[in-house]
Amino acid sequence: SQTIHQWPATLVQPVGSPLSLECTVEGTSNPNLYWYRQAAGRGLQLLFYSVGIGQISSEVPQNLSASRPQDRQFILSSKKLLLSDSGFYLCAGRRRDTEAFxxxxxxxxVV
Amino acid sequence: AQSVTQLDSQVPVFEEAPVELRCNYSSSVSVYLxxxxxxxxxxxxxxLKYLSGSTLVKGINGFEAEFNKSQTSFHLRKPSVHISDTAEYFCAVSDQFIRxxxxxxxxxxxxxxxNP
Structure with a gap:
């Protein structure tokens, strides 16, 4: 079955520090990959998506960036965190014409 | 572009009562729900998911939903809820573009x- 491993589960970082969140995919190849952010009491906002290695599309202008160095690896980064970057970050994968996992x-x- | 509206932000229900969570979507192309x-x-x-075929879709934990294209809706229903159903529920839509x-x-x- 398809699985996404995402870490760490929790992270407390000072303002201005760098960020690197990583997710890896198991059980499928060549998936579309997505980073979502969920602010408290709100829905999921799509931040980035990738249809292949090195292909990144940004949905909203922000302080974050994403990279896909390997087919099953998706990384969310920031050079300097802002207070407004706080939230719940979700990585998702999806083969075409199926559901996302x-x-x-x-x-x-961010403190 | 697609959009989704969930009409109720909070729904309180007594245990063993039926529930319906409403979802309407907007899209100019065919969608998955x-x-x-x-x-x-x-x-x-x-x-649960609707990709094609029957408009009545059954999912896990006794939930079901019906795709209504004319009303652009995909409401979620369960005939009898349990305490363990307490959670956040999200409706989602995507286009069907192959590429x-x-x-x-x-x-x-x-x-x-x-609520008990």
Whole structure:
């Protein structure tokens, strides 16, 4: 079955520090990959998506970036975190014409 | 582009009562539709999906949903809820473009609270 491993589960970082969140996919190849952010009491906002290695599309202008160095690896980064970057980050994968599967999420608190 | 509206942000229900969580979508092209459930501090778990075929879709945990193209709706129903159904529920839509990213667009979520 398709699985996404996402870590860490929780993270507390000071303002201005760098960020690197990673997710890896098992059980499928060449998936579309997505990074979502969920703010408290709100829905899921799509941040980035990737249809292949090195192919990244950004949905909203922000302080974050994404990379896909390997088919099953998707990384979310920031050079300098802002307070507004706090939230629950979810990595998702999807083969075309099927449902998406999600990682367990990372709770990021910027202090 | 697609959009999703979940009409109720919170739904309180007594245990063993029926429930309906409403979802309407907007799209100029054919779509796929999904319902996901999220328990606190966890990822999303698929409840059910509509890809094609029968408009009445059955999912896990006794949930079902009906795709109504004319009303652009995909409401989620369960005839008798349990305490364990307390969670956040998300409706999502994507386009069917073969060569596209088929991005999932989510509604704002409905918090279902089951009271004893």
């Amino acid at each position: 999600f990682g367990q999420g990372t709770r990021l608190t | 999904f319902w996901y459930v999220q328990y606190p501090n966890q990822g999303l778990q698929l409840l 596209g990213a088929q991005k999932l667009v989510f509604g704002q979520g409905t918090r279902l609270t089951i």
